[in-house]
Amino acid sequence: MTASIIDIDDLTVAYERRPAVHHASGSFPVGSLTAIVGPNGAGKSTLLKTIVGLMAPSTGRIVRHDLPRRAIAYLPQQAEIDRSFPITVFDTVALGLWNEIGLWGQIAGAGWRRVADALAHVGLEGFGRQPIAALSAGQFQRVLFARLLLQDAKLILLDEPFAAIDERTTEDLLAIIRQWHAEGRTVIAVLHDMDQVRQHFPQTLLLARETIGWGPTVEVLTADALRRARTLAQGWSNGHHHHAEHAA
Amino acid sequence: MIFYDAIIAPFADYGFMRRALVACLALALGSGPIGTFLVLRRMSLMGDAMSHAILPGAAIGFLIAGLSLWAMSAGGLVVGLAVALIAGIVSRATSLREDASLAGFYLISLALGVLIVSTRGSNVDLLHVLFGSILSVDNEALLLVAAISTVSLTTLAVIYRPLVVECFDPGFLRAIAGRGSLYHVIFLILVVLNLVAGFQALGTLMAVGLMMLPAAAARFWATTVWSLAAVSIGIAFVSGWLGLLISYNFDLPSGPAIILTAGVFYAISIFVGRHGSLRNRYFPGAHFHT
Incomplete structure (x- = not known):
């Protein structure tokens, strides 16, 4: 059995006492590439935010193994x-150096080069001086991936990285995700496109507030499990949004 | 020389005009950058509400100590911060949206402030509190305004990077550095401090004008945070300077003259600004051929 980087232990996270994640348990193995899928309102973003520390667990806990x-x-x-x-664009990407420069530090010579390299890596060479307002959604997502490249993190959490992003950009960014995976980093992404998940993500967590399935993608994404997630989602009422669900 | 008579002479001849001009410079230096961040954070209404919230505090200071600079400033500062805090709590703890809760608070503050001043003061006092009197700024008030500008600029320099990131990508800042709300609170304190400074010169009703109008106008001329702040400072100072001259030459009240001048800059910017103005929209000129 491989070691885990994040353990989730009977985790419940609530917004105004309504649970968004409900008694979820499981582990992300070190170096795994996991997609989190599930209907709208299933707590996918909430789970990511709780792992990052943006939200606090109501009950249960998240164990980050040796992970500052x-x-x-x-x-x-x-x-x-x-x-x-x-x-x-340059300043946005340079934020990826935050851990090195902090609140007041300046970017040293090597830092400038690394920012330029990261921009080149995502196919935005020479875009540094553009304001981000001038970019398309796809180009902007490339900028954010360049920032992630600079952060050089062990664990990378992506919340809907390909929502409203053009196909070409999605392909390029998926290549970067595969590269991170090859480098031994742990990547967790909230996704909606099941074909994409089946094709590129070896592990899947199917979430519908509780965990419906967690493991190898082929074993988790069964018609039966997806139907169960949908049925659960239809039971969530009390003023929650019911968008057309695209988790099928 | 007509130019000298119109533009320079009033300041050369009269000490009160010189002090007013220096007060405008100090106010511009503080309010320009603060207003820029208010606009970028989409908190224009918050600025408005807080400026009114200063009134009952200043009025209580007036009740206790008369037209005392320090009592009124301290009162304004305390009540301004309290209202910002309470409005935030009300909108978070109830289903009322923040803009509605702010509107509620500032209407109550305004009514309460006018009521308190009226119980003891005359109409002249009331006008002074509501509209200020930059022409009667004395050295003590000037020091207060300059001190607040100094504190604002220094603090902004220290928290500039996290404050910018917190406006633009709050999730990133909290994930990487934590404590996003710390910078928000520091910023709110700076807003109230600058409104207290503006209140001395322009009154509670006008103080926020020198903060919002130049910053809103700057959006049409600059595209980075620091240049927005610089343009705001420039517009605020020139508005103060021209406003004082208009007020002096045509015998008009100075506060409204200054704010209206800033308003003219704002209107001009809407029409002919370099970025996103009506001119850009309807007369874009030749497009680039690549």
């Missing part, structure tokens, strides 16, 4: 970022 805050990189959903903000 700086070893975790987190990609928020694009909707949580103000894309009209007056900041350049």
